[in-house]
Amino acid sequence: MAEGEFDLINRYFALSKQIPRQDVILSIGDDCAITQLKADQRLAVTTDTMVENSHFYPTIPPRALGYKAVATNLSDLAAMGATPTWVSLALTLPKTDSHWLNEFSKGMFEILNRYDVTLIGGDTTKGEIPTVTITAQGLLGDYALCRHQAKIGDWIYVSGTLGDALAGFYLNRDIYEGKKSAVGFDEDFFIQRNLYPIPRIEFGKTLAKYRLANAALDISDGFMGDLMHILERSQVSAVVNLEDLPLSPQLSAYYGREKAELMALQGGEDYELCFTVSDENKTKLDQYLAPLNVPYTCVGQICAAEDNPVIRLQRYKQEVNLSIHSFDHFK
Amino acid sequence: MAEGEFDLINRYFALSKQIPRQDVILSIGDDCAITQLKADQRLAVTTDTMVENSHFYPTIPPRALGYKAVATNLSDLAAMGATPTWVSLALTLPKTDSHWLNEFSKGMFEILNRYDVTLIGGDTTKGEIPTVTITAQGLLGDYALCRHQAKIGDWIYVSGTLGDALAGFYLNRDIYEGKKSAVGFDEDFFIQRNLYPIPRIEFGKTLAKYRLANAALDISDGFMGDLMHILERSQVSAVVNLEDLPLSPQLSAYYGREKAELMALQGGEDYELCFTVSDENKTKLDQYLAPLNVPYTCVGQICAAEDNPVIRLQRYKQEVNLSIHSFDHFK
Structure with missing residues (x-):
C-alpha cells in the first residue's frame, strides 16, 4: 500500500485482536505471511469481493460488512468440506474513519476468532468506492465436496x-x-x-x-x-x-x-x-x-x-x- | 460474483490459456480451488491491490495492467525467497469490454506461464472504479528472507x-x-x-x-x-x-x-x-x-x-x- 495516512489503518488489523493459529509462522508486516503445512494436506482457496452499491448499501453497519465479507468466504470453504485456517484482506476506502475501521475490524475478528481463523495479511488502498476482497484458505483431507x-x-x-x-x-x-x-x-x-x-x-x-x-x-x-x-x-x-x-x-x-x-x-x-x-x-x-x-x-x-x-x-x-x-x- | 453478463468474463480466465501445475487438483469453477501440499513445506501468501487513479492511469494498456498486477505480487514472494505457485484474481470493472479483457488476461498469462504459476480462481464484480486484487501463493523451505x-x-x-x-x-x-x-x-x-x-x-x-x-x-x-x-x-x-x-x-x-x-x-x-x-x-x-x-x-x-x-x-x-x-x- 501507499505510504501515508493509510499506514494507520494497519493498526486496526495488525494489533493482536486475535490469538494467531500455531501454524502461522509470520503474519502481517513482511512481504508475505508464512504458514506451516503438513504432509498430505490439501489447500482450498477462495476469493470473494464486495463492492459498495453492487453488494451492499452505504448504510450497512461496518461491523456487519466486516463479518459478512469473511462469512461469505468461509461459506465457500464449508461447501468443499474444508477447515478454514487463514484469510487475507484487501480493503479499498476513500478515506480513513477510525470509528468505521474499528467496527469493521470488530466484525471481522468476531467471526475469525469464532472459527480459529487467522488474518495473515492484506493490502489497504485508497479508492473512491469502498471495496472488500477476502481470500480465504482452508485445509482438506483427500475428499472434497465438488x-x-x-x-x-x-x-x-x-x-x-x-x-x-x-x-x-x-x-x-x-x-x-x-x-x-x-x-x-x-x-x-x-x-x-x-x-x-x-x-x-x-x-x-x-x-x-x-x-x-x-x-x-x-x-x-x-x-x-x-x-x-x-x-x-x-x-x-x-x-x-x-x-x-x-x-x-x-x-x-x-x-x-x-x-x-x-x-x-x-x-x-x-x-x-x-x-x-x-x-x-x-x-x-x-x-x-x-x-x-x-x-x-x-x-x-x-x-x-x-x-x-x-x-x-x-x-x-x-x-x-x-x-x-x-x-x-x-x- | 453476480449472475449475468459478468459470467462471460470467466471465459477469459477459465479457458486453458495455461497448462495448470500438477499440484492443482481443482481449478476455476467450484466454490474453492484445491491444491496438493507436501510435507514440511511452508506457504507464503501475499495480497496486492491496484486501483485506477490511485495506482495506475486509465490510459494504462490493459496488457500491462494484467502483467504488472501479477508481477508486483510475485515480487513479494521473491522477496521472501519463495517459489510462486498459485494466484487468485479479484477483478472489479464498470463494464465488460472484450478487447480490454483479452489484453488484460494476455498480460496476466504471459507472466504466469513464464514462472509456471497457475491462476486457480477469483471473483469478477461490477463496480465503477477498475480495481485489481491479486493474492499470490508460493512455497518455501525452512529459511525465509524476512x-x-x-x-x-x-x-x-x-x-x-x-x-x-x-x-x-x-x-x-x-x-x-x-x-x-x-x-x-x-x-x-x-x-x-x-x-x-x-x-x-x-x-x-x-x-x-x-x-x-x-x-x-x-x-x-x-x-x-x-x-x-x-x-x-x-x-x-x-x-x-x-x-x-x-x-x-x-x-x-x-x-x-x-x-x-x-x-x-x-x-x-x-x-x-x-x-x-x-x-x-x-x-x-x-x-x-x-x-x-x-x-x-x-x-x-x-x-x-x-x-x-x-x-x-x-x-x-x-x-x-x-x-x-x-x-x-x-x-
Missing part, C-alpha cells in the same frame, strides 16, 4: 431455511431508500439473516469427513441458480418438490406460503449448503448430522438429463411452471 | 538499477495529461521498466536456498522508505553511499547524476530486491548469483541504531543531507 459429483438417484438436500436473507435485503433496501425506519421483531430476524450469515463449517466438514455427500455448494445466488451449477457440472437434471422447501415460520407468516416459496427458490445470500446424497447414505445422515443442531431437508432428487440439465418443479407430484430469475440484487 | 533479520555489520545490496520506474511513471503521467505524445528510445525504456517490472524470483530463491542474505524485501515504495522497513523491524541503522547507487546509463543521461540519485533513493515501483549480507557471506555471493545474470550492487552497511533507526547518507565518506520523500505517486 460440484461435479452429483449422481443420478442422489437426494437433494439443503441446510437451514431459504429466502430469509432476501427478505432482509428488501428491508435493507427500503431503509436505504428512506421508505422504512423502525423494524419489527420478525423484520429484524430477516435483517440479521442477511447481514450475519452463518457459514455451515462443521456441517460441511462432517459431510466430507464421512463422505456423506457426493456434490455440494453454498447457496449465494439463489437455490435454483446454484442447483443449476451442480446440474451443469454433473450433467444431470433435478426434480424439486415445492412443498418440501424449508421456510422459516417468519417468512411464511410475513409473505404467505406462495411468495415465500418463490423467495426461497430465487433469493440469494442464504449461505446454506445444497448437497446431494446417495440412497445408501441417506439413512446415515441423522447419525452424523443430528449432533450439529443444524436443520436439513430433502427437497428433491437428481435424475438423468435429456439434452440439457433442467430443474423440474413439482408440488405434490404435479408439475408446476414458475418464472424464476436468479438472484442479482442491484440490477 | 525483514527483521538484518544484523549489525551486514552489507546492504540492491539488485538491478533504481529510479527507472519512477522516470517511467513521470512519462506515463505526462502522456495521460496530454503533455507528451511520442516517446524516444530511452523514454520507452523507462516506460517499460514502469509497466513491466521483472520479479527477481530466481534471485530471491537463490538468496534463501543458500542462506546468503539475512534480511530482504522488494523495493515498491522507494529504496529509502523500504530500507527503513528493514531497519525498523531489525532495530538497526544504515549508512548508504550515494556514489554506489546503481543507476542505469539511461537515467543518468536523461536527468544528470544528481537528480538521478534522488530518483533512485525515493522513486518507487522498482521491484528490485534490497537485501543484507553478512561479511562472511559477502565473498560467496558471486559464486551463486553470477549465473543468474542479474546485476547487484553493495550500497551501504547496517550499523547499530542509537535511539531510532536512521539512514545516514554519505558521498565518498562525507555525510550528505538530502530531503527525501517516500514514493506516493498519486498524492
Whole structure:
C-alpha cells in the first residue's frame, strides 16, 4: 500500500485482536505471511469481493460488512468440506474513519476468532468506492465436496431455511431508500439473516469427513441458480418438490406460503449448503448430522438429463411452471 | 460474483490459456480451488491491490495492467525467497469490454506461464472504479528472507538499477495529461521498466536456498522508505553511499547524476530486491548469483541504531543531507 495516512489503518488489523493459529509462522508486516503445512494436506482457496452499491448499501453497519465479507468466504470453504485456517484482506476506502475501521475490524475478528481463523495479511488502498476482497484458505483431507459429483438417484438436500436473507435485503433496501425506519421483531430476524450469515463449517466438514455427500455448494445466488451449477457440472437434471422447501415460520407468516416459496427458490445470500446424497447414505445422515443442531431437508432428487440439465418443479407430484430469475440484487 | 453478463468474463480466465501445475487438483469453477501440499513445506501468501487513479492511469494498456498486477505480487514472494505457485484474481470493472479483457488476461498469462504459476480462481464484480486484487501463493523451505533479520555489520545490496520506474511513471503521467505524445528510445525504456517490472524470483530463491542474505524485501515504495522497513523491524541503522547507487546509463543521461540519485533513493515501483549480507557471506555471493545474470550492487552497511533507526547518507565518506520523500505517486 501507499505510504501515508493509510499506514494507520494497519493498526486496526495488525494489533493482536486475535490469538494467531500455531501454524502461522509470520503474519502481517513482511512481504508475505508464512504458514506451516503438513504432509498430505490439501489447500482450498477462495476469493470473494464486495463492492459498495453492487453488494451492499452505504448504510450497512461496518461491523456487519466486516463479518459478512469473511462469512461469505468461509461459506465457500464449508461447501468443499474444508477447515478454514487463514484469510487475507484487501480493503479499498476513500478515506480513513477510525470509528468505521474499528467496527469493521470488530466484525471481522468476531467471526475469525469464532472459527480459529487467522488474518495473515492484506493490502489497504485508497479508492473512491469502498471495496472488500477476502481470500480465504482452508485445509482438506483427500475428499472434497465438488460440484461435479452429483449422481443420478442422489437426494437433494439443503441446510437451514431459504429466502430469509432476501427478505432482509428488501428491508435493507427500503431503509436505504428512506421508505422504512423502525423494524419489527420478525423484520429484524430477516435483517440479521442477511447481514450475519452463518457459514455451515462443521456441517460441511462432517459431510466430507464421512463422505456423506457426493456434490455440494453454498447457496449465494439463489437455490435454483446454484442447483443449476451442480446440474451443469454433473450433467444431470433435478426434480424439486415445492412443498418440501424449508421456510422459516417468519417468512411464511410475513409473505404467505406462495411468495415465500418463490423467495426461497430465487433469493440469494442464504449461505446454506445444497448437497446431494446417495440412497445408501441417506439413512446415515441423522447419525452424523443430528449432533450439529443444524436443520436439513430433502427437497428433491437428481435424475438423468435429456439434452440439457433442467430443474423440474413439482408440488405434490404435479408439475408446476414458475418464472424464476436468479438472484442479482442491484440490477 | 453476480449472475449475468459478468459470467462471460470467466471465459477469459477459465479457458486453458495455461497448462495448470500438477499440484492443482481443482481449478476455476467450484466454490474453492484445491491444491496438493507436501510435507514440511511452508506457504507464503501475499495480497496486492491496484486501483485506477490511485495506482495506475486509465490510459494504462490493459496488457500491462494484467502483467504488472501479477508481477508486483510475485515480487513479494521473491522477496521472501519463495517459489510462486498459485494466484487468485479479484477483478472489479464498470463494464465488460472484450478487447480490454483479452489484453488484460494476455498480460496476466504471459507472466504466469513464464514462472509456471497457475491462476486457480477469483471473483469478477461490477463496480465503477477498475480495481485489481491479486493474492499470490508460493512455497518455501525452512529459511525465509524476512525483514527483521538484518544484523549489525551486514552489507546492504540492491539488485538491478533504481529510479527507472519512477522516470517511467513521470512519462506515463505526462502522456495521460496530454503533455507528451511520442516517446524516444530511452523514454520507452523507462516506460517499460514502469509497466513491466521483472520479479527477481530466481534471485530471491537463490538468496534463501543458500542462506546468503539475512534480511530482504522488494523495493515498491522507494529504496529509502523500504530500507527503513528493514531497519525498523531489525532495530538497526544504515549508512548508504550515494556514489554506489546503481543507476542505469539511461537515467543518468536523461536527468544528470544528481537528480538521478534522488530518483533512485525515493522513486518507487522498482521491484528490485534490497537485501543484507553478512561479511562472511559477502565473498560467496558471486559464486551463486553470477549465473543468474542479474546485476547487484553493495550500497551501504547496517550499523547499530542509537535511539531510532536512521539512514545516514554519505558521498565518498562525507555525510550528505538530502530531503527525501517516500514514493506516493498519486498524492
